[in-house]
Amino acid sequence: xxxxxxxxxxxxxxxxxxxxxxxxxxxxxxxxxxxxxxxxxxxxxxxxxxxxxxxxxxxxxxxxxxxxxxxxxxxxxxxxxxxxxxxxxxxxxxxxxxxxxxxxxxxxxxxxxxxxxxxxxxxxxxxxxxxxxxxxxxxxxxxxxxxxxxxxxxxxxxxxxxxxxxxxxxxxxxxxxxxxxxxxxxxxxxxxxxxxxxxxxxxxxxxxxxxxxxxxxxxxxxxxxxxxxxxxxxxxxxxxxxxxxxxxxxxxxxxxxxxxxxxxxxxxxxxxxxxxxxxxxxxxxxxxxxxxxxxxxxxxxxxxxxxxxxxxxxxxxxxxxxxxxxxxxxxxxxxxxxxxxxxxxxxxxxxxxxxxxxxxxxxxxxxxxxxxxxxxxxxxxxxxxxxxxxxxxxxxxxxxxxxxxxxxxxxxxxxxxxxxxxxxxxxxxxxxxxxxx
Amino acid sequence: xxxxxxxxxxxxxxxxxxxxxxxxxxxxxxxxxxxxxxxxxxxxxxxxxxxxxxxxxxxxxxxxxxxxxxxxxxxxxxxxxxxxxxxxxxxxxxxxxxxxxxxxxxxxxxxxxxxxxxxxxxxxxxxxxxxxxxxxxxxxxxxxxxxxxxxxxxxxxxxxxxxxxxxxxxxxxxxxxxxxxxxxxxxxxxxxxxxxxxxxxxxxxxxxxxxxxxxxxxxxxxxxxxxxxxxxxxxxxxxxxxxxxxxxx
Numbered sequence: 001x002x003x004x005x006x007x008x009x010x011x012x013x014x015x016x017x018x019x020x021x022x023x024x025x026x027x028x029x030x031x032x033x034x035x036x037x038x039x040x041x042x043x044x045x046x047x048x049x050x051x052x053x054x055x056x057x058x059x060x061x062x063x064x065x066x067x068x069x070x071x072x073x074x075x076x077x078x079x080x081x082x083x084x085x086x087x088x089x090x091x092x093x094x095x096x097x098x099x100x101x102x103x104x105x106x107x108x109x110x111x112x113x114x115x116x117x118x119x120x121x122x123x124x125x126x127x128x129x130x131x132x133x134x135x136x137x138x139x140x141x142x143x144x145x146x147x148x149x150x151x152x153x154x155x156x157x158x159x160x161x162x163x164x165x166x167x168x169x170x171x172x173x174x175x176x177x178x179x180x181x182x183x184x185x186x187x188x189x190x191x192x193x194x195x196x197x198x199x200x201x202x203x204x205x206x207x208x209x210x211x212x213x214x215x216x217x218x219x220x221x222x223x224x225x226x227x228x229x230x231x232x233x234x235x236x237x238x239x240x241x242x243x244x245x246x247x248x249x250x251x252x253x254x255x256x257x258x259x260x261x262x263x264x265x266x267x268x269x270x271x272x273x274x275x276x277x278x279x280x281x282x283x284x285x286x287x288x289x290x291x292x293x294x295x296x297x298x299x300x301x302x303x304x305x306x307x308x309x310x311x312x313x314x315x316x317x318x319x320x321x322x323x324x325x326x327x328x329x330x331x332x333x334x335x336x337x338x339x340x341x342x343x344x345x346x347x348x349x350x351x352x353x354x355x356x357x358x359x360x361x362x363x364x365x366x367x368x369x370x371x372x373x374x375x376x377x378x379x380x381x382x383x384x385x386x387x388x389x390x391x392x393x394x395x396x397x398x399x400x401x402x403x404x405x406x407x408x409x410x411x412x413x414x415x416x417x418x419x420x421x422x423x424x425x426x427x428x429x430x431x432x433x434x435x436x437x
Numbered sequence: 438x439x440x441x442x443x444x445x446x447x448x449x450x451x452x453x454x455x456x457x458x459x460x461x462x463x464x465x466x467x468x469x470x471x472x473x474x475x476x477x478x479x480x481x482x483x484x485x486x487x488x489x490x491x492x493x494x495x496x497x498x499x500x501x502x503x504x505x506x507x508x509x510x511x512x513x514x515x516x517x518x519x520x521x522x523x524x525x526x527x528x529x530x531x532x533x534x535x536x537x538x539x540x541x542x543x544x545x546x547x548x549x550x551x552x553x554x555x556x557x558x559x560x561x562x563x564x565x566x567x568x569x570x571x572x573x574x575x576x577x578x579x580x581x582x583x584x585x586x587x588x589x590x591x592x593x594x595x596x597x598x599x600x601x602x603x604x605x606x607x608x609x610x611x612x613x614x615x616x617x618x619x620x621x622x623x624x625x626x627x628x629x630x631x632x633x634x635x636x637x638x639x640x641x642x643x644x645x646x647x648x649x650x651x652x653x654x655x656x657x658x659x660x661x662x663x664x665x666x667x668x669x670x671x672x673x674x675x676x677x678x679x680x681x682x683x684x685x686x
Contacts, residue, residue: 269635
């Protein structure tokens with residue numbers, strides 16, 4: 001039998017915030033048959049795509065799923081969202097910025113709340129940045145200059161597998177003679193991880209001790225090690241002094257932090273302390289700090305919402321003007337307090353990640369889910385609308401974890417409509433409806 | 438004059454109500470008052486049964502009584518400068534925002550951001566207060582700047598964050614990061630606290646109960662009236678004062 005084989009280069013992986021743009025995809029008879037260069041997580045994003053998608057929109061009727069047309073699904077979304085008193089538009093981090101922009105405008109049109117998955121991952125990082133600023137840089141700078149790298153509360157070998165090889169420890173550097181030998185990696189974590197195995201210094205701290213260790217490090221860098229007790233959150237003072245010296249001796253340091261710091265007790269206070277630690281180190285040498293963003297385009301949602309609404313996530317348009325207050329206008333809080341009376345979930349899976357009370361409330365209210373695949377949220381939603389996948393059969397803009405916009409590529413034709421076109425249709429129909437009232 | 442506002446039953450009882458116009462001054466005369474229920478603008482009379490008794494001579498003599506399930510009513514007493522508000526049950530978020538004078542009494546519990554950025558007047562909460570009591574708004578460099586908040590029960594996390602002036606007195610326990618980033622004022626906690634006075638720059642934080650997970654960057658100065666006196670936060674050259682009972686866990 002004759003097979004048509006094809007290889008497509010320079011594909012952008014739509015899985016994590018690294019947005020690796022050197023992926024090679026092999027196609028056999030128009031199906032993805034092989035992936036090169038990608039990590040395991042990214043490769044499975046491509047390889048598991050075929051045969052796993054929903055064929056078309058589905059709606060819950062009683063205790064059964066009924067197939068409906070895209071027109072019926074859109075009509076349902078239009079009616080539900082325009083009649084709601086407190087609609088919640090949540091997700092947005094797996095779709096392209098073009099869709100996110102429509103989402104922000106839709107929130108204004110219907111007086112809803114638009115929130116992205118930021119509120120359950122790096123939202124605290126943004127709160128800290130709003131307090132004390134962000135001494136950051138692009139990953140290219142880190143790759144070419146950094147000789148000391150800290151991973152704090154993040155495990156890139158398992159969560160962002162190519163971060164080390166593309167940007168840090170294993171990458172060639174323009175300004176370092178022998179990058180791999182010259183680079184030092186310091187890992188702060190509560191347990192031994194795959195990343196701590198390759199670290200030149202591993203600092204194992206007690207659960208919830210991040211703030212204490214950062215405060216102690218700041219005091220040591222400031223020359224006030226006399227006040228620091230012998231043990232800080234399970235870390236000996238001698239090790240902290242050694243680490244502080246390593247940091248001060250660096251020519252260019254980069255601190256990367258993950259949700260291990262943002263989602264532990266203290267949340268944004270930990271990040272604020274980390275930023276102020278980097279601030280303190282900048283009196284001695286050059287240091288930068290960057291969050292390890294999870295979803296492919298979660299950074300894009302913050303960019304888009306900021307340029308449209310003025311705020312990066314959790315924007316409440318109930319009174320026609322943008323109001324932002326994480327803790328009050330974030331998706332988890334709105335659902336836990338049972339405020340929302342309709343929800344649109346775009347390209348994310350709160351069913352798998354939200355607290356139980358939030359999921360229970362999502363199951364009670366009309367919930368419209370945009371997702372190509374069945375997910376845990378499918379079990380909670382009223383209508384699920386499958387759409388094209390960003391980076392496979394849809395193209396658009398996504399923001400890498402350091403804020404660099406990258407154009408994703410479309411390399412397959414599947415016939416699914418894009419989420420951008422569906423959201424545009426919903427927006428236009430609601431706008432017409434509002435004009436006629 | 439006494440104005441009694443009694444909540445009417447609602448079809449969707451969990452929808453938040455934004456009612457910054459519930460401020461004693463606004464009940465002089467007979468202007469139409471509006472509140473927001475979710476994304477819908479409603480007349481005050483649609484949400485509450487309004488009963489006015491007595492005559493008005495000045496805003497100081499107006500007492501506003503809130504009755505019924507007011508736990509979802511936000512921003513009550515915002516920018517209030519005189520008069521009294523008595524909440525017979527629980528109250529929603531942002532009660533007493535930017536308050537400059539007058540008195541708010543909450544007989545039940547208060548939700549988050551009680552007395553946010555208040556400048557004067559006093560708030561008495563008989564129940565528990567939520568998170569961010571007496572703090573600032575997100576990214577704001579100054580929280581409460583004057584006046585007094587007294588909480589008979591417990592307070593949530595980030596109590597008195599960025600406290601810059603005035604006094605907060607909590608009779609029960611406080612959550613995490615009480616008095617974080619304090620810049621002035623006085624924070625008194627009769628119960629326990631976890632990671633208090635983090636990164637404080639100025640002001641006084643007194644804790645009579647137990648301290649859990651005390652920060653390593655406070656310098657012990659001495660003893661005063663059987664209490665230990667620390668200065669800090671050393672991490673940021675802070676000149677604040679943390680006064681604690683001797684037992685630290």
